[in-house]
Amino acid sequence: MPASPERHHPPAGKTGPTGPAGPVSDWICRYLQKQKEALDSIPQDAVARLVDRFRAALAEDRQIFVFGNGGSAANASHFITDLGKGASDKIGKRFRCLSLNDNVSWMTALGNDYAYEDVFVRQLENYARPGDLVMVMSVSGNSPNVVKAVDWSKRHGVHTIALIGGKRGRLAELADDPVVIESHHYGRVEDAHMAICHMLCYAFMEVPEIAKG
Numbered sequence: 001m002p003a004s005p006e007r008h009h010p011p012a013g014k015t016g017p018t019g020p021a022g023p024v025s026d027w028i029c030r031y032l033q034k035q036k037e038a039l040d041s042i043p044q045d046a047v048a049r050l051v052d053r054f055r056a057a058l059a060e061d062r063q064i065f066v067f068g069n070g071g072s073a074a075n076a077s078h079f080i081t082d083l084g085k086g087a088s089d090k091i092g093k094r095f096r097c098l099s100l101n102d103n104v105s106w107m108t109a110l111g112n113d114y115a116y117e118d119v120f121v122r123q124l125e126n127y128a129r130p131g132d133l134v135m136v137m138s139v140s141g142n143s144p145n146v147v148k149a150v151d152w153s154k155r156h157g158v159h160t161i162a163l164i165g166g167k168r169g170r171l172a173e174l175a176d177d178p179v180v181i182e183s184h185h186y187g188r189v190e191d192a193h194m195a196i197c198h199m200l201c202y203a204f205m206e207v208p209e210i211a212k213g
Contacts (some may be wrong), residue, residue, distance in 0.1 A: 034074060034185065040193045047196055050161060051203045051210065053133060054083075058095055059213055063132045067100035067120050068146060071190045072137035077102055079197035087204040091211040098127070103173035120149035130157030138162065139189045141169020150174045162198060165189035 057064055064083070066076040080099040088094045100123045101107065107119045114122060128134070134153045135145045141164040151162050151174055162175035165183060172178045183190040204211055 034183070035188050035191060036050065037180055038183040038185070038188040039195060041180075042192055042196060043179060044090050046177070046179045047199055050135075050179070050196070050200055053159065053161065053177065054089065054095070054200055054204075055210060057133045058091075058093060058211060060131065061096065063127060063129070063204070064095060064097040065100055065128060066097065066135045066137075067149070068137035069101070069143050071186065072139065072193070073099075073101040075137055075190060075197060076100075078194065080106075080200070082198070082201040087201045090205040091208045093211060102123070107199060110167065117144040117148050120145050121152045122201050124149055124152060124156075124158070126151065128156065132158045133161070134158050135161040135163070136171065136175075137190075137193050138169070138171055139165040139184075139186045140167050141171040142167070147171060147174065163193045 030101070054064070056062075066080055067073065068076050076099045078145050080097050080102075083095050085099050100120050103123075106123065110119045110122045134150065136150060138146050141162070146162075147170045150162065150171060153160050154174060154176070159177075160175045161177045161179070162171040163179050163181070165181050165186075166189075167184055168178075168180060172180065179196065181189045183189050183192070
């Protein structure tokens, strides 16, 4: 049986330019540090107020509408799944919650027949009533369809929450409860927004007595 060719391995801890000792490792380290800074910028008092808003919406049987674009749309869908199933299962009472970016047929009909900036506000015209709750996510704070929906909500007695990034934008001025992540990086802000969403759900899942007020 022929001898196996000799294999040369790099020294322990060094696997070349894209390994642990290379520039990719340095970038990962910097990225994680910046992500920690974004997470550290989450205002804890603001999150506590949001928990109380959701508790009140649950107690008063209000509807909760959540939406955004792109990665924020995915976060909205994820959040509503956790709130509508996980948190509701734990406390034994159901959150009446809906992600407005999940009905593709309706959204494309609205976008095609009216305008893309109407895809959320036109749904709210069907669903929302005074006293209901809207929560939006937008890194820029300036997404036209989100801004238009929040403006309509304010004028119709719907309480508004906006999770936004360091650019703040129009939503910082419009929303009743703006929550700012101090970063302009889309990925890091979206991750911090999802952390807030998870806290809103797990507050009810891990401390279910807060649902009783």
